[in-house]
Amino acid sequence: MTLSQQILQYLITGVTVGTIYALIGMGFNIIYNSTDIINFAQGEFVMLGGLLTVSSMHVLHLPLPFAALVAVLGVALIGTLLNIAAIRPVKDPNPITLIIITIGASIFIRGVSSLIWGKEPYPIPAFSGEDPIHFFGAVIQPQSLWVMGVALSIVLGFRQFFGKTITGKAMMASSFQPRAARLVGIDTRFMILISFALSGLVGAAAGIVIAPMSMTQYDIGVMMGLKGFCAAIIGGLGHFWGVVVGGLALGILESLGAGLISSGYKDAIAFGILLLMLFFRPQGILGKSKGDRV
Amino acid sequence: MLFTAFLSVLPRFLTNDYYLNVLIFIGIHSIIAIGLDLLLGYTGQISLGHAAFFGLGAYITGVLSAKVSFPPIAGLVVALVGVGVLAYLIGIPTLKLHGHYLAMATLGFGIIVQIFFKELGFLTGGPSGLVGIEDMNIFGYEFDSDLKYYYLVAVSLLLTLLLSINVVRSRVGRALRAIHGSEVASSVLGVNVSRYKVGIFVLSALYAALAGWLYSHYMTFVSPSSFGFMFSVKLVTMVVIGSLGSIWGAIFGAALLTSMPEFLHVFANYETTVFGFILVSVMIFMPRGLLRGIEDAILGGVRAVRGRGDEK
Amino acid sequence: MDSSPLLNTRDLSKDFGGVRALRDLDLDVREGLIQAVIGPNGAGKTTLFNVISGVIAPTKGSVYFRNEEITELPPHRIAHKGLTRTFQNLQLFADMTVLENVMVGMHHRSTGGFFASAIKTPWVMAEERRIRDESMEWLRFVGLEDHSATVAGSLPFGNQRVLEMARGLASRPELLMLDEPAAGLNIRETQDLAQLIIRIKESGVTVLLVEHDMELVMSISDRVTVIDQGHKIAEGEPDSIRNDEKVLKAYLGEE
Secondary structure (H helix, E strand, C coil), X not given: CCHHHHHHXXXXXXXXXXXXXXXXHHHXXXXXXXXXCCCCCHHHHHHHHHHHHHHHHHCCCCCHHHHHHHHHHHHHHHHHHHHHHHHCCCCCCCHHHHHHHHHHHHHHHHHXXXXXXXXXXXXCCCCCCCCCEEECCEEECHHHHHHHHHHHHHHHHHHHHHHHCHHHHHHHHHHHCHHHHHHCCCCHHHHXXXXXXXXXXXXXXXXXXXXXXXXXXXXXXXXXXXXXXXXXXXXXXXXXXXXXXXXXXXXXXXXXXXXXXXXXXXXXXXXXXXXXXXXXXXXCCCCCCCCCCC | CHHHHHXXXXXXXXXXXXXXXXHHHHHHHHHHHHHHHHHHHXXXXXXXXXXXXXXXXXXXHHHHHHHHCCCHHHHHHHXXXXXXXXXXXXXXXXXXXXXXXXXXXXXXXXXXXXXXXHHCHHHHCHHHCEECCXXXXXXXXXXXXXXXHHHHHHHHHHHHHHHHHHHHXXXXXXXXXXXXXCHHHHHHCCCCHHHHHHHHHXXXXXXXXXXXXXXXXXXXXXXHHHHCHHHHHXXXXXXXXXXXXXXXXXXXXXXXXXXXXXXXXXXXXXXXXXXXXXXXXXXXXXXXXXXXXXXXXXXXXXXXXXXXXXXX | CCCCCCEEEEEEEEEECCEEEEEEEEEEECCCCEEEEECCCCCCHHHHHHHHCCCCCCCEEEEEECCEECCCCCHHHXXXXXXXXXXXXXXXXXXCEHHHHHHHHCHXXXXXXXXXXXXXXXXXXXXXHHHHHHHHHHHHHHCCHHHCCCEHHHCCHHHHHHHHHHHHHHCCCCEEEEECCCCCCCHHHHHHHHHHHHHHHXXXXXXXXXXXXXXXXXXXXXXEEEEECCEEEEEECHHHHHCCHXXXXXXXXXX
8 A cells, every 4th residue: 555545544544433533522512511511421322332232132133223223222211310310419510529420420330331241342243244445545444434424414413403403492592591491491401311311322323333343342431432522622612513523633633643653652642632722722623712701 | 646646556456467558558549649639629620640640650760770770769759850840841731721621631641641651661561561670678778578668658648648737727728729719819819820730730749659659669560550540530539539628538538449449359340330339429429528428417416416405 | 199090001902702892991090099980781890800900811902000011910910019809709718717718818928838838937837827817907807807717608798798808908909909899788788888998998008999889989989980882981070970971871871
C-alpha cells in the first residue's frame, strides 16, 4: 500500500470509529441536556448492548436482528432503572455527588456483567458478511457501512423526534426551562426518564453495531464511554451536531495518530486532543463561549 | 496527639504480620487521601487523575533506584521536585476549568500518564512492570522488616497530618474554603484564586508522590496497572465516603477502602459489584460522607433525647 | 483634598455577543460621598460593577482608581488597591461561620502564608489573633456579634446581606461598592440598611451603590448618576435628578 492508500485506510477506520464515538456521545448529550448530569455509566450501555445481543442469540436462539432489538430495548429499560434507582433518590444533586454516583453505578454494572458473562470476549457475526469492499486501494468492511448507516438513521431519527414530535419538543422544553415546562403540564420527571431510556437505546445500538468488528466484553464500556464523552466535549457539550463533528474528528485524528505515529499511544493521543480542546476552547468546536455573569 | 499514641501501640495488638501489611497500605493511602481532601473537600476542585501523581512518585524513585542505583532519599527528592513541577505546569491551564470539564481534564491527564508508564518500556519496564527497586534505606539505616516500615509510614503520615491540620486552621485554609464557597467573592476580597488553586493542586500531588515513594520501596516492584483510572476513582471515593473537608474523614475513608478488599476476598468475584453498590448507596443515603453522617445521626439522637427531657 | 475623583471610568464599553451592555460610559466617584447609580432594568448597572471590580474585562475604555489605571488588573489586586464590592445575588461563604466570613475579608491585609502556617510560627499565630479580634469588631459595627459562630448559610436573609457588607468592610476599602444591597429587604430592614450605609460613610469609606429602591437612594445619596442602555444620561444631586426629563423618559419608557 502506498502512503496515500494507507492514509485513506486510516481515514476509513477513523470515520467508522468516530461514528461510534459520536453515537455514544449523543447518549451523554441527551441526558446532559435534560438533567445537567454526566452519566459515567453511558459506556456500560454500549457493553450491555453487545452482550445482551450475544445472549439473546445463544440463549433465546433469536436470529440476529431480533436479538439486537431485544438487546436495545433491554438496555433502554436498564437506563430507566438507572434513573429510578440511582438518580432520583439523590437529595442534594451537586456535581461531585452525581459524578461519583454514576461512576459507582458503572462499576456495579460492570461487576454484575462479569458475573453473568465472565471476562472473556464474545464475537457477534457481521451483519452482512465479511467480504471487504475495495475502495481506491483501501478496504472497507461491510460492517463499517452498517455502522455509518445505523448512525445516520439514528441521527436523522433524533432530528425528527426532537424537532417535530410533541414528546421530543416537550423534552427540549423541559431541559431549557424545567419550571415553565411543568407549569404547562409537562411531566419533567417522565421526560428525564425518557432521556435515560433513549440514552440506553443509542448506547446499545452503538455497542451492537461495532461488536462484529471489535468483539464485546464486560469491560469495553470504560474506554468507550470516556471516548464518547470526549466526542461530546470536543464538539460542544450538549450540542446536537457538535457531537457528530467531535466524534468524527476524534476518531479520525486518533486513527491517523495510531497509524502514523504509534498504536500504543492511541488513547494518549485521544485524551491529548481532549486536553488541548479543554485548555484552548472548552466550549468545543460548535459550542458558544459563555461570559461569566455575577 | 492521641492518634500518635494510638499509632505507636497499634502493632502490639496485631496477631498477624499480614495485618501490618494492611496497615502500611492504609497509611500510604491515607497520605494521598489527605492531600486529595485538601484539594477536593476544602477547595472544591475535583481530580479524577491523582493516581498519576502516585504512580509518578513511585516510578521516578523506582527507575532511579533500579537503573542508576540512586539511594531512596535521593529518589524522594527527585520525585518530589519532578512531580511538583509537572503538577504546576499541568495545574495552571487545568484549574481554569470547572465541574465536568475539570473532572475530564484530570481524568485525561491520568490516563495519558498511565499510558506513558506502559509505553516507555526501556525506562519503566513496560506493561509487566519495573523490578529491581531497592529496599528502603535512609542514610544507611535499613528498613528490612514490616514493623520498621510500619513506623516509617506512620511517621510520614503523622507529619503530613500535622502539616495539613495547621494549614487548614490558618488564613490559608480559610482562603481555600472561601474559594470553595465563592470564587468571585474571594477574589474581590483579595484572594489570588488561581494561585491558591494551583498551589493546593501541587501540594496534593506532592502528598501523592510521597506516598508513591513509600509504596515503591516497600513493594520493590511497580506496574502500570496500579495507577489507572480505577485507582483514581478509589482515591476520590476514600475522601468522599470519609467525608469531604475532614482530614480525619480522609484517613477513615482510606482505612475503610483499603481494608474492604480484605473482607471481600471471600467473595472475590463480587468485589467490583459490591464496591459499586456501596459507592452508590453511601452517596444516596449519606452524601456528606460516613463520618459526617454518623456525626449527624448522633447529634440528632442527642437532640431528640434532650428535647424529650425539656418537655417534662 | 484634591479635586480628582477617587474612581473614574473613561469611554467604558462592554459587548456581550450582540448585546451592548455598556456604551462609552464616563463615571466619576468623589471621595467621602455616597454615590448611587440608578437606571431602568437592563441598563447595565451590574455589568458596570463587574467591569470596575475586575470580574470581567471591558471591550473598550478604562477604569482609574486614584488616577492609577486598574482596567487590566485582576480582582484580587484591585482589592489590595482599596476597592471591594458586595453582590446582588449574595456570594457568601455559606458553609463557613459568620466570623470566618469576615476574617476572609481581612485576607489582603494579612500575610500568613503556607510555610509559616504549616509550622505555626509565633508571628503567624499572633496575626491570627489580630485577625480574629478585628473581625469581631466589624461584627459589632454591623450588629452581628451575637451570631459569630453561626453558619453563614443559615442566617436570615437580611442578616446575610449585612454580613456581606461587614466582610467587605473588613478589607478596609477606600471605596466600597454595594450591588443592590436593599434587594429582598423589608421596610424596616431597609431603614436599618440606610443607617448602616451612613455610618460607613462617616467612618471615612466612600460608597458607590447600585439600587432600585428609589426612596433609599434619594434619602441617603449625596450624588446620583443615571444610566440607561449602558450610557450615562444624567448626574447630580438627588433633587435635580428627580425632576430631570431625560430620567423620567428612560424609566417610563419610550416608543
